[in-house]
Amino acid sequence: MKIISALLCLLSLSSSASECNISPNVISAYYQLSTQAANSEPMTKPVQQLFELHRNNNTVLQRNVSEGINDIWLLNGNRLSLNRAFEKYQHTIEYQPNELRHQPQWQDAFQLVMTPELSQMKLVEQKKSGCILEQHFVLKDKHREYQLTWLPKLQLVKFFQVKGAELTRQWQLTKFQPDAEKTVSLLKQYASYQSTDYADIGDNEGIPFLATMINQGFSMPVHNRPALANKAHQH
Template sequence: MKKIILLFLCFGALAHAAPQADCDQNHLIAHYRIDQHQANQTKTLDQTLVRQDNQLIQLFSGQQYGDMWLKLPNDKLMLTRFFPAEQRAIEYQAEDIKGNLLGSDFWQKKWQLLSPQLLDKMPVSKQTGNGCQLVEHRQWQFQDTSYNLRWLPNQQLIERFEVSDNGQLIESWQLTNIETGSEKVKIFIAPISNYQSTDFADIGDNEADPFFAKMITQGFTQQLIKHTELEQHRH
């Protein structure tokens, strides 16, 4: 079941709906609450998605780092993994990112957090609202698993997403707040851009640095490699 839930996070691509002119999908900050229900317990996380043209950020609560992705003119990707508590960052060059082998789909899964394969399988049952508030209500049933989605096509955002197994809700995503405008995004990104940054290839030459020494001791450098390949957030 975990693999099914991760499907929509791990293989995303661009939705087909054309955005309206007044919906600035390229400059926004979207905040989500994620509730996971298991064994009569609920685990709640927060995720922030930030878009700025060819750059985007994903940041989870309870996770010591965030990811800033940059799409280059040749469609290759660069990654800056940043650590807010230490105000440090690690840069991965395009040749270090295994995701570049996956083409544009790898970028788009970051952009909208939803697989186009899954979106295509979920027919629109009705539409409500208009403009930037246009909502598509979609559903799909796969064996005992049901998916319910409220999709904002003009902003390419999930408004609400629910996954249920045998009628029991097991995971939900809820858009709690959205801010638009290039200035707000610049203010959000500015502190991260000032973090002390080191190229991933140079970590081995900086083992005396307490920050890197701690990560090497904890085996976190291997986790960094693993996440660049899979980009699966295990909650």
């Protein structure tokens, strides 16, 4: 993969020995998403999915581990491009900025969990453990109730719950690592995949993966994560 291969030479492998020195720009965060229908039986277990967020300065990797779909966002100047790697097919689709149906802001790629703006929420508590400050926010509107635990130093969501009439979703940060080693390892893996430019998909129907995607009505991705459908965040 052309862009990712070039980036591998630039990624830093340094790690911070202390939480006080952690940079929000170089960090790996691991999440569990639990979804449960409001009308489900009391003993019914929620549907659980695993996600990962890996930041290394101008490169952000968002992984849907449960689905094996990985979005690699690359910031070049003020423009974002996207490489989407499919683990099942070991194939990557490369998108140029003008090929994205919706051009997200860098902050959208920087965060995995989409939340309301902090300015719209009420800060109800904050506490500090070592160098890490936790802020607890709540918000209630006509349709949903929100609870958020935010880590401002790391620019990470620790916990986020959206409770509506039909569904309750909970994002839980399970761990974080203040280094780029995992990011480098994953990018090397995806760089070994066969890659196709989005503009060339129609000319490569002989490739089984692309033929399948074309038959299913493959289209440009919309930057939309499963936490929230109609609210965006800017922290």
